[in-house]
Amino acid sequence: MTHPMQTVREFILGRNPGLAEVSDDLDLIDSRAINSLAFVEFLFLLEELTGEPIDPEDVAVDDFRTVTAIEARFFDRKAAR
Amino acid sequence: MAVREVEPIVLDLNRLENLAESGYYNPYTMFDWPDAIDPGQPWMSESLTTLAGTPMWDGLTRAQQLALTRFEAINFFSLNIHGIRELMSEVVMRIHERPYADVSEFLHHFIGEENEHMWFFAQFCLRYGGKLYPTQPSLTADSVDHLSPVARELVVFARILIFEEIVDHYNAHMATDRTLPEIAREINRVHHQDESRHVAFGRMIFTNLLGQVARRDPDEVPVVAEYLEKYLQYSIATLYNPAAYRDAGIPDPLALRRRALEHPARVAAHDEVLKRTRKFLSRSGVGRELLP
Numbered sequence: 001m002t003h004p005m006q007t008v009r010e011f012i013l014g015r016n017p018g019l020a021e022v023s024d025d026l027d028l029i030d031s032r033a034i035n036s037l038a039f040v041e042f043l044f045l046l047e048e049l050t051g052e053p054i055d056p057e058d059v060a061v062d063d064f065r066t067v068t069a070i071e072a073r074f075f076d077r078k079a080a081r
Numbered sequence: 082m083a084v085r086e087v088e089p090i091v092l093d094l095n096r097l098e099n100l101a102e103s104g105y106y107n108p109y110t111m112f113d114w115p116d117a118i119d120p121g122q123p124w125m126s127e128s129l130t131t132l133a134g135t136p137m138w139d140g141l142t143r144a145q146q147l148a149l150t151r152f153e154a155i156n157f158f159s160l161n162i163h164g165i166r167e168l169m170s171e172v173v174m175r176i177h178e179r180p181y182a183d184v185s186e187f188l189h190h191f192i193g194e195e196n197e198h199m200w201f202f203a204q205f206c207l208r209y210g211g212k213l214y215p216t217q218p219s220l221t222a223d224s225v226d227h228l229s230p231v232a233r234e235l236v237v238f239a240r241i242l243i244f245e246e247i248v249d250h251y252n253a254h255m256a257t258d259r260t261l262p263e264i265a266r267e268i269n270r271v272h273h274q275d276e277s278r279h280v281a282f283g284r285m286i287f288t289n290l291l292g293q294v295a296r297r298d299p300d301e302v303p304v305v306a307e308y309l310e311k312y313l314q315y316s317i318a319t320l321y322n323p324a325a326y327r328d329a330g331i332p333d334p335l336a337l338r339r340r341a342l343e344h345p346a347r348v349a350a351h352d353e354v355l356k357r358t359r360k361f362l363s364r365s366g367v368g369r370e371l372l373p
Contacts, residue, residue, distance in 0.1 A: 040318070064220070
């Protein structure tokens with residue numbers, strides 16, 4: 001089974017053909033790898049991967065800033081429970 | 082908003098202004114709102130639902146199919162409401178700024194009519210659906226920060242135009258769909274009638290602002306083309322709301338949404354919805370053929 005973070009990286013690469021790789025600390029917001037137009041799709045992907053709804057009120061832009069931040073916010077917490 | 086960098090926009094809008102005046106109606110009294118809608122009738126044309134033409138639609142019970150038409154109608158009207166809120170706020174902020182002085186007369190009609198549309202869409206949702214679906218979450222980081230001020234102005238009006246053209250595709254079809262309740266047909270018909278003027282205006286102002294972008298920096302045109310193509314795809318995806326699938330009693334809504342969006346029958350349906358707009362963008366010199 002594909003690791004969920006691999007799916008996250010594939011989503012980002014799929015939407016940014018100019019990007020060769022997604023490093024752990026690439027600023028996804030400033031680089032516009034994830035922008036407003038991709039954001040809803042990205043939230044739905046995370047909901048599907050985590051199996052849990054995400055309340056948009058409950059997240060901040062920094063939760064999506066890097067792959068490291070995404071993993072910590074949406075996957076490590078789930079694993080720790 | 083850097084309007085100083087936008088040249089004054091002069092358009093011949095007499096015909097559109099005259100039509101707005103002669104076609105003026107009172108939306109608050111013109112509709113005959115029934116107390117309830119026959120539960121056996123679809124609220125949205127079945128061929129326009131997001132599962133139409135796929136085995137996913139055929140796999141639903143009739144009750145689920147009808148429920149999907151109800152919740153997708155509420156989603157469609159909710160998208161209209163949120164889209165109107167966004168475009169109205171943008172236009173209100175510009176209406177008496179210097180570059181827009183010459184078109185402010187039409188913009189007054191535009192804002193007034195959009196407010197009325199928002200009212201009747203909300204009436205339908207609240208009376209018969211008991212709710213609106215919330216607006217799509219968005220990032221505070223803007224996706225147009227990389228564009229010049231003039232191109233950002235273009236994008237504001239391009240988003241309005243694209244939104245209106247997509248919605249109008251649905252309105253035009255549902256305005257004459259005899260399977261729908263009369264009130265649903267009427268709302269779609271009235272909206273379609275007003276939007277034809279708004280689309281005509283939208284194309285004129287788009288052409289003007291695109292000309293300004295191209296004169297200032299022709300290299301920015303493909304960058305705008307890329308943004309617009311992404312915006313078209315984003316707009317189509319908003320029609321696929323997992324909450325509507327969930328409300329219609331369809332299991333696993335996120336996976337269903339993903340499968341539906343990728344299904345060849347749906348990809349063909351998206352191309353059909355976007356055909357007119359893509360043709361206009363290509364003819365204007367800012368179509369997706371410019372993309373790398």
